[in-house]
Amino acid sequence: MKIYVCCKQVPDVAMTIQIKDGKFISEGMNYVLNAYDASCVEEALVLKEKYGAEVTLVLIGDEAGKEALRKGLAMGADNAFHISDPALNNLGSQAAAKVLQAFFKGRDFDFILTGKQAQDSDMGLAGGILSGLLNLPYVTNAVGLDVQDKMIVVKRQGDEGVEVLHMPMPSLITCSNDMNDPRIPSLKGIMASKKKPMEQVSLTDLGLSADEVLKESQKSSLKSFGLPPARKAGAKIEGDAQTLVATLMEKLTKEAKVL
């Protein structure tokens, strides 16, 4: 099998997020492989161990992005493509999908995995858009993956429960981090990853012009960052248990509208 995993490098959102004058402060942040993508790599490696497969990573990003690719290689992926171009900094979902479409043109594969969203934007569109551009069937939010009789058996966390779907090859699947617990790269894996092939790809190599990417980027634009509003103490409700529950149900359904 041939499996591609599309990855992104993101700031470590477990750290304190700093925003100044509407701008995200990247200084001092650690940048890591998107956790949802790490789950994709893990799942691809499990399938590789089970059935045999070549696992190839693809990442759009600047020089620092190579570190995220090396992490995937250190986990056990076979090779990687690093798509890098000054025109490709801070791409939105739609532009990223456009670039990846160009990358996959003429390539053979059994399926593409990518995270259900990136931890920095939490947008969750790129995978599905890419599958549309490639005219592939797709499914999002996978929590389980297997291969049976040349079909990909996907368990997807849906609204009513876990939906089981059989996808043909090739397909695109976006993965949840509930799917697995990604392995930690061993030091041996880290050292071995240096020797694995990592190919540089430019926009020109893809036969794509900066204008074509810009056209996608301009569909929507990010203006500024802010912090979520601070929390204040709300209402303290006192009384007997009946009163408490009745008041709470009233508040949750009518005021907060979360039930």
Add this chain to the structure above:
Amino acid sequence: MNVEFNQDQKLMQQSAREFAEKFVKPVAKKLDDTQEFPVELIQRAAELGFMGVAIPEEYGGAGMDSLSYTIMMEEIARYCGSTSVILSVNNSLVCGPLLKYGTEEQKQKWLTPLAKGEKLGCYGLTEPNAGSDCAGTKTNAVDKGDHWLLNGAKIFITNGSHADTALVFANTDPGKGNKGISCFIVDMKSPGFSVKPMHGKMGIRASGLSELVFEDVKVPKENLLGELHKGFKIAMTTLDGGRIGIAAQAIGLARGAFEEALQYSKERVQFGQAISNFQAIQFMLSDMGMKIDAARLLTQKAAWMKDMGQNYNQQASAAKLYASEIATWVTNRAIQIHGGYGYTNEYNVERYFRDARVCEIYEGTSEIQRLVVAANLLGR
């Protein structure tokens, strides 16, 4: 000058951090409470290659540099002093001298399984009457023609309770003081070798601290490490390397406590505002952060000098001395910032303080480190 980690080091940091957050952090308090050696955790660390970080791959190690090793030590000590010291002993005090002084056969037979983490090592230097004063070593080894006969005892031996292989320093030429000490590789399953666990420690309580007792232990001739009577030099150079690891451990502990104090200060409300708004707290935080940074740079410099093949004796001592002293200070301030809660075991800072305190004592007390630095400064 470049103070940024290279990609290997960054990836090592990520792996060590993930391991520490996922596996060490959840059990750290329990390890301290129960004083139980974390067998499973150490197995996991071994699988990741943390038992022989700076040992070449041909001998089962990860083949990384000393700087990477300090990065790992800091990330793990950030959550647990016990776990970090277990790794430190195997890496620097056991694998280190085996690599430097071992014959090819010894490396294949003893170093490889230790660096892979299939076996665990301990370092038998300290005795009731001989710590940094190596000359006072009472444990002795007598040449019996086809083997050495080992008798005596060692105390305060980290990993002792679970180790497979011990490096034991013994007197081979009584009356010659430092010039009569030799180092032996001892299989701990040898008849006559017994281990008595030691309890009641203030900190790093899950490190398998033990007393080692040798009663007519037969040690094969080929298990002499390095030259006969040259064990003192092995002990001293080994401790130089070990000090870099202890410095990194102290930094990790200080950082763990500092991060908790920083967070707590932003959340703890007194007089209607977060205590981080008070200058008294701010001054403590800024000094804590500054000292940790300074200690880290000192330690990284020592590791870098080691990697460059330079003499790092003075820098290793200076780093260990400074890092351990600021670790005591920082963890103590972290308790202060936590106020009454900091004095209880509901929060981690008191454990960090207890764990950090020993860094000023083991692998050479602060006083010994000052002597080493002074000797270098004065050219003695």
Add this chain to the structure above:
Amino acid sequence: MKILVFADQKKGKVKKSSFEVLSEAVKLSTESGAEVHAALLGSGVKEQAGVLGHYGAKTVHVVDRPELATYINTPFVTAAKAVIDAVKPRLVLFPTSEGIKDYIPALVQKLDGAGITDCCKIRWTGNGVEIERPLMAAKARSTMESSHSLILLTCRAGSFETKEPNPSLKAEIVEHSVSFPDLKQIFKEVLAANTGKISLDEADVVIAAGRGVRDAEGLKLLEELADVMGAALGSTRAVVESGLVPATLQIGQTGKVINPTLYIGCGVSGAVQHTAGMGNSKVIVAINKDSEAPIFNIADYGLVGDLFKVVPLLIEAVKELKKNA
């Protein structure tokens, strides 16, 4: 100009989140002078279309077909695209559900539109929209703008005000015929929701157990509450340490950071170590005997009472609500 709202439904019944989004569309229409349309996709949903009129939809576009009986993305994309092609809206709004999150990317791609998800504020700028949305695990917010010719937005639940329905408002119901392509993927089954535990960091509702649950009996009560609410169960460090729950359920600085729509802390005191992990919850409910417990400082609704008395009644009340829903 037209604003089109896609209603979400479950077993033919329109979900409340749809009314919330429709109310927001009506509000936006007064700013932009737009006409509000709604769309309802599903099988056996036609009868429900009228209610969307009560919330201000002028026209409700219905695709009522057996192909839409079980959720699978391809037919929903086809149906949604057919409605959008016919209505030609400038702005399309969606509530959020796992189904919508699944099919909206393909829709954005096929319509060559601009897509933004999880919007919690929407403003009409005159030639497009300016929105706000949480990101980076809800630790930050971004403002985005689009003046594209077709904008598709999904809305974060609970972000907008739902207007009271007006039954005298009637919508014109338009049925659309759609030809569905053959499916490439095969739908097998839905495994019952309760077979897979709902994961803590993804859950919309989280029930957190604090020291006050005391023992396995207390925990069972909370598990029952979680079950009836379709919620995930979490806990404080103290409960993990007591051995009642595994460490994977720990919320807080030493544990998981969560941001559910609704968090209900039972017997949780609210130590900073815990609140660091749940402070981003949209609505925080606290049930605690101790009226001085620090969790009341951040709770939207703080119930001062014994969880052993309150929770059983709450379970009954939620069951009642679900029955009537």
